[in-house]
Amino acid sequence: xxxxxxxxxxxxxxxxxxxxxxxxxxxxxxxxxxxxxxxxxxxxxxxxxxxxxxxxxxxxxxxxxxxxxxxxxxxxxxxxxxxxxxxxxxxxxxxxxxxxxxxxxxxxxxxxxxxxxxxxxxxxxxxxxxxxxxxxxxxxxxxxxxxxxxxxxxxxxxxxxxxxxxxxxxxxxxxxxxxxxxxxxxxxxxxxxxxxxxxxxxxxxxxxxxxxxxxxxxxxxxxxxxxxxxxxxxxxxxxxxxxxxxxxxxxxxxxxxxxxxxxxxxxxxxxxxxxxxxxxxxxxxxxxxxxxxxxxxxxxxxxxxxxxxxxxxxxxxxxxxxxxxxxxxxxxxxxxxxxxxxxxxxxxxxxxxxxxxxxxxxxxxxxxxxxxxxxxxxxxxxxxxxxxxxxxxxxxxxxxxxxxxxxxxxxxxxxxxxxxxxxxxxxxxxxxxxxxxxxxxxxxxxxxxxxxxxxxxxxxxxxxxxxxxxxx
Numbered sequence: 001x002x003x004x005x006x007x008x009x010x011x012x013x014x015x016x017x018x019x020x021x022x023x024x025x026x027x028x029x030x031x032x033x034x035x036x037x038x039x040x041x042x043x044x045x046x047x048x049x050x051x052x053x054x055x056x057x058x059x060x061x062x063x064x065x066x067x068x069x070x071x072x073x074x075x076x077x078x079x080x081x082x083x084x085x086x087x088x089x090x091x092x093x094x095x096x097x098x099x100x101x102x103x104x105x106x107x108x109x110x111x112x113x114x115x116x117x118x119x120x121x122x123x124x125x126x127x128x129x130x131x132x133x134x135x136x137x138x139x140x141x142x143x144x145x146x147x148x149x150x151x152x153x154x155x156x157x158x159x160x161x162x163x164x165x166x167x168x169x170x171x172x173x174x175x176x177x178x179x180x181x182x183x184x185x186x187x188x189x190x191x192x193x194x195x196x197x198x199x200x201x202x203x204x205x206x207x208x209x210x211x212x213x214x215x216x217x218x219x220x221x222x223x224x225x226x227x228x229x230x231x232x233x234x235x236x237x238x239x240x241x242x243x244x245x246x247x248x249x250x251x252x253x254x255x256x257x258x259x260x261x262x263x264x265x266x267x268x269x270x271x272x273x274x275x276x277x278x279x280x281x282x283x284x285x286x287x288x289x290x291x292x293x294x295x296x297x298x299x300x301x302x303x304x305x306x307x308x309x310x311x312x313x314x315x316x317x318x319x320x321x322x323x324x325x326x327x328x329x330x331x332x333x334x335x336x337x338x339x340x341x342x343x344x345x346x347x348x349x350x351x352x353x354x355x356x357x358x359x360x361x362x363x364x365x366x367x368x369x370x371x372x373x374x375x376x377x378x379x380x381x382x383x384x385x386x387x388x389x390x391x392x393x394x395x396x397x398x399x400x401x402x403x404x405x406x407x408x409x410x411x412x413x414x415x416x417x418x419x420x421x422x423x424x425x426x427x428x429x430x431x432x433x434x435x436x437x438x439x440x441x442x443x444x445x446x447x448x449x450x451x452x453x454x455x456x457x458x459x460x461x462x463x464x465x466x467x468x469x470x471x472x
Contacts, residue, residue: 030242037239041156042165044216045149046172047209049379051115052142053176055202056084059135060293060308061184062195069195070128074418078411083132085287085407087139088146089400095140096147096396097260100389104152105218111144112210119203123196143403147396154383155221155391156240158249159451163327166380171319174372177290178312185305220246221452224253225388252453256389263394268386272394274443275382276401278335281436282375283402285346285367285429286315288409295414299422300353300360307361311368318369322376330448331381332440338374339437342367343430350427378402384447384455391456405432 059081067077099107118138125131150166157165183201187193217239223232232253236246263272289296290312297307326334345363348355386394409429416425447455 034239034241034245038157038161038165040212041153041216042168044209044212045153046169047205047212048112048145048149049169050172050176050179051112051202051206051209052145053173053178054180054205055119055138055142055199056287057177057180057290057312058184058199058202059084060290061181061188062198064294065188065195066128066131070131072128074414076128076132078414079132080128080135081414082407082410083135084139084142085403085410087136087141088143089139089403089407091140091143092147092396092399092403093143093393094396095144096392096394096399099144099148099151099392099396103218103222104148104155104392105216107144108148108152108216109210109213111141111148112206112213114141115145116203116206116210119206120200123200125196143396143399146399147392150379151383151391151395152219154380154452155219155388160327160449162384162452163331163380163448164323166383167319167323167326167376169379170372170376171316171323174312174315174319174375178309178316181308181312185309219388220250221253221388224250225256227255249451253388254453260390260393262390263386263397268390268394270443271385271445272397274439274445275385275394275398277439278436278444279378279382279398279402280405281339281432281439282371282378284405284409284432285342286371286375287406288413288429289364289367295417296422297364299417300349301357302361302364307364310361311364314365314368315372318372319376321369322373326376326380327448330446331377332444332446334377335374335440335444336437338370339433339440341370342374343433343437345370346426346430346433350423350425350430353421353423353426381447384450384452385445387456 063077063081066072066080072080095107095111115138118134118141121134122131122138125134150169153166153169154162180202184198187198187201188195217235218231220232220235220240223229223235229251232250233243233246236250237243240246240249262268290308293308293311294304297304322334345367348363349360353360382395382398383391409432413425416428
């Protein structure tokens with residue numbers, strides 16, 4: 001019986017089957033049930049992204065304290081700053097592939113368990129080598145979050161709300177980053193808490209996130225891609241709507257038939273290039289600047305804490321603005337224009353580092369705003385461009401590619417400040433933005449408001465055997 005249900009011949013017993021046969025639930029009640037579930041999924045994924053921002057932001061507050069306490073060299077300072085980014089490079093594609101193979105639900109939960117344990121472990125690091133290893137592993141957990149969270153939300157959200165809901169994930173990342181800066185300075189200066197426990201503080205909100213994720217169902221799109229139609233229908237009826245919703249949103253999800261090699265095929269290669277390049281060009285200058293914000297802003301004669309808080313506060317405003325405007329102006333417009341504006345702002349600092357303080361501050365505030373405005377697309381956009389059987393793998397590879405640039409920039413920036421100085425360093429950051437603008441202009445497709453099967457399926461008809469599968 002259960003085997004036939006999984007193959008779609010019979011409805012599964014339980015809440016889903018009851019929902020299917022129930023005639024007492026009104027349309028309003030069903031809509032409220034769906035909205036409650038979508039809000040919970042959005043909050044559970046957004047908190048994960050916020051934790052990632054918190055952990056990656058807190059290092060910028062305590063890195064100088066770590067350097068003094070452990071007496072580390074500039075090279076080790078760069079490695080500690082880049083350690084989580086290196087971990088993301090490994091963890092995102094690894095756990096992305098695992099999630100495509102074995103489902104979204106368990107990795108979504110286990111990832112946060114690891115985050116809690118590793119976050120607390122930072123307080124007990126005895127030397128720089130131990131701290132580097134712990135933060136490397138923590139970065140792998142963050143990479144898993146990037147690969148799993150936004151694809152899962154994209155697969156559950158209705159098409160007309162997918163972009164806005166997924167964009168909240170990245171807005172939450174910037175909020176978490178800002179909170180980490182504010183909380184870090186409060187604990188460091190006002191409360192005089194040591195850097196070890198400041199870094200371990202990320203475990204507290206991680207426990208709340210773990211509670212939110214308990215009992216989360218499997219993605220019905222992933223179940224459909226594995227031929228488990230009955231289970232997919234049960235999850236949809238339990239959480240997402242009625243039979244009409246299943247027929248409209250889920251039932252047309254094709255059976256999995258692709259492989260990782262398809263990401264480099266003629267059909268998907270341009271998309272793989274776009275998501276890797278635009279994400280890398282967006283985050284590389286941001287991570288390099290904010291990780292070493294005290295040194296960067298101090299070199300320019302700015303108040304270090306005020307400049308760091310102002311830049312990150314405008315990043316939050318930019319991210320929230322991106323959430324509001326994403327589905328109105330489309331994906332391409334959100335990429336191309338902000339990249340050019342960020343390049344211009346950093347170029348001014350690079351060419352004229354002795355400019356008046358007000359102008360320098362305005363440039364960094366503008367950079368923070370427009371970088372985050374475009375950065376909200378790193379939530380929904382990669383998930384929209386690939387089919388379900390490759391979605392978390394593709395997002396994981398894109399996240400890994402972005403961290404190559406981010407880790408390299410974070411590692412090289414303190415060395416660059418000590419050698420060539422602040423001006424040339426900012427010009428290199430501006431060059432990343434120019435590259436992102438050009439690549440987006442040439443190859444970024446528009447996906448706003450279109451069904452997920454449609455936005456991710458343009459290459460399916462070109463895959464060998466697709467026509468035969470469609471005929472069957």
